[in-house]
Amino acid sequence: MYIERHCLPSTTYGAADVVKEKIKAAKGIKSIVFGARDAVANHYATSILLIADEGSYLFDTTTITMERSPRELEVLGIFDVIKSVGALDKAVYC
Numbered sequence: 001m002y003i004e005r006h007c008l009p010s011t012t013y014g015a016a017d018v019v020k021e022k023i024k025a026a027k028g029i030k031s032i033v034f035g036a037r038d039a040v041a042n043h044y045a046t047s048i049l050l051i052a053d054e055g056s057y058l059f060d061t062t063t064i065t066m067e068r069s070p071r072e073l074e075v076l077g078i079f080d081v082i083k084s085v086g087a088l089d090k091a092v093y094c
Helices: 012-025 069-084
Strands: 003-005 029-038 044-052 055-059 091-093
Touching (some): 012 069
């Protein structure tokens, strides 16, 4: 298995869209791991690791955060997609 690191758009909504599309396209999702890391523009930003049968995908350059209400909606949108593909029980926060 390999881990493919994705460089994401600099906008949070653009980054969220890329993450959502990758989740929709992933086959055999085993786990989706969310974590917080220090960020430049915010106190924290979100890193996401998608583990699937076809490989693993790391999204750790995004500035997606839960620090402001509009950004919360972007994260909730990601969880809506996770739910729609039947993988909500595979999402964890570390």
